[in-house]
Amino acid sequence: MTIQLCVLLWARPGAAEALTAYEDKVLALLPEHDGRLIQRAHTADGAAPDAPAEVQLITFGSQSGYDGFLADPRRTAMSAERDAVIARTDLFPVTLT
Template sequence: MTVQLCVLLWARAGAAEALVAYEDKVLALLGEHGGRVLQRARTNGAEGAPTEVQLIEFASQAGYDGFMADERRTALAGERDAAIARTDIHPVELV
């Protein structure tokens, strides 16, 4: 069963570039887990808007779980915490 997600990311103050750099690294791992980025967009963060919005798709729940547990991704937790203030993940159905 396909897993489709909308991911909203807010950068820490002054860390928008660090957020992008971190996401570039971890999103590069998606393909190894049957995932892919469908769309990636950035805002200026004004009025509480997220810094980045992503639509991501995995071929299966197991692929998503594998991505989340990937040691290369989890090893970057410090980098992530320094750059990202908040993440919201919403299961979606693309129409």
């Protein structure tokens, strides 16, 4: 069963660049878990102040791949960094067409 996700990320004040750097590291782990980044977008200048800093579309080939990504010790070891730069995350399943 393929897992398709939309991820919305809000940066802590002044941490947009640090959020991007953190996500660069985390997203690099996807291929090891049968995951793939389909699209990544950053909020444009002039966007609504409550807009997310980053939007991602991600797929995993299986639930076990997604579970493995979530449990990856390299990812979990970065939880303090994540908490320092990300204020909010909304994640929901989507159907990519």
